[in-house]
Amino acid sequence: MTMSFDHITLGQRVLFGVGQARKHVAGEVARRGAGRVMVIASPREHELAEGVCAQISVRVWFDDVVQHVPVGKAEAARAVAGEHGVDLIVSVGGGSTVGLAKAVALTTGIPIVAVPTTYAGSEATNVWGMTENRTKTTGVDDRVLPATVVYDATLTTSLPVDLSVASGLNSLAHCVDSLWAPRADPINQALALEGARALARALPGIVADPDDLQAREQALYGCYLAAVAFASAGSGLHHKICHVLGGTFDLPHAETHAIVLRYVLALNAPAVPELAGRLATALGSAMGSEHTAADALNRLYEALDAPRRLADYGLTERLIPEAVARVLEVAPPSNPIPVTRANLTTLLSDARTGVTPTAGLHIVR
Missing domain, CATH: 3.40.50.1970 (Rossmann fold)
Structure with a gap:
């Protein structure tokens, strides 16, 4: 090709x-x-x-x-x-x-x-x-x-473990969003996948030993690659959602990105199986597919005891309709799965309550 x-x-x-x-x-x-x-x-x-x-x-x-x-x-x-x-x-x-x-x-x-x-x-x-x-x-x-x-x-090293995890997953969100953002290309996809690989290995090391400088250095390396990829690829659906949640409802930046990431991946992965498979491999899965990408990310969240519920940071059920309306105004037309009021409502509702996402979850509900 x-x-x-x-x-x-x-x-x-x-x-x-x-x-x-x-x-x-x-x-x-x-x-x-x-x-x-x-x-x-x-x-x-x-x-x-x-x-x-x-x-x-x-x-x-x-x-x-x-x-x-x-x-x-x-x-x-x-x-x-x-x-x-x-x-x-x-x-x-x-x-x-x-x-x-x-x-x-x-x-x-x-x-x-x-x-x-x-x-x-x-x-x-x-x-x-x-x-x-x-x-x-x-x-x-x-x-x-x-x-x-x-x-x-x-x-x-002064960053507490829970904030290190949330911040690192915020960086991982840059990687994932860059795979299919509006200006995604093979170069920033390669940077994003290497960034995801580094972060997926570094963050468990930080949790195991917060003073592990090698793990923290690998996290910075992954963070930089993620950001360079994101700067080139542009802002995808994940970031549009998080900007609304942060700017409109003042939800905390890193934790919001960390929580939303799994749900955007579950929504988009079935439409881009080759990219999702490569992401699964970067996240440590022995088999790369759109399904194992979601599974690998869920396992990482379990290992990190990562934040799971937007409800814990102030998103109530009554705020979801306004959030959906605002995101629909800015959602990228190039998102792998067309963004609708229905699938966006499901995505935010599940992210609010912490339902474990699986690939395709938001398409069939």
Whole structure:
């Protein structure tokens, strides 16, 4: 079969090394000749960020970090950056932190050095997102792509096991969504499958020993591949659902992605058996098929004691009709299974209660 596709690889420097974050951040600040650095880090990450930035001169610290990046918070951060003439942003933290840095870069063009402490993956994409009036808006702009990413597994050891699991499964969702997202192609599918393989092996290691730096390093490696694939492939149904749940109902980002993932895979796998089979193999199944992909993912969730029910995070039954209506407005027409009010209602209802999904479940119900 011949191949025809249009693939874009984003230009970004990646610095990887255990215990080297402080050195790498100082080197990037010096290499760029930056003299007015703004560090964005949440209060919870402030002590960690001080250590990472110990060898640089910081002009201003900003810590008003909120998930889903409310527009008001973005405007406040932009005002601080303008007031201090900031010429470089260093973000130290998870997806909300780099998301706020991106919101500043979107209107100012100030470059970002991102230092992740979770497996969110936002640091490797040119996708921004902000929330206003209960609606999360996302977009693509190369100005928000961090110029440099500094990965250091030691910085993730402060992340509790349950959050490590949720964050890692959020990253795995990038892999799965990238297999059939609107701009999916063979290159980002290959990256996504390798990312899924790395994450499926790393996360049980983190659960077994939270201080296992090799497992946490593998998780960062998988997280980066997942994000690069996602940046190329675009936002598929999974992410459209989660953006609605987060932006409209303020459900927590990582846990929501972790829960929804299994149901989107169960919906789509029967329509793309070859891809689902390759995913099953990446997840450790001895036999690759659309059915074993769902089974392999369910087994992984059992091993990780992963979050299962959206009800545990605030989604009530009465909210489902509004969620369905909002997702239908943005669902990609290219989704392998046509998205309908019926199958989306079933998907969200099952994700709310934690029914174990199997391939094809939402097609026949």
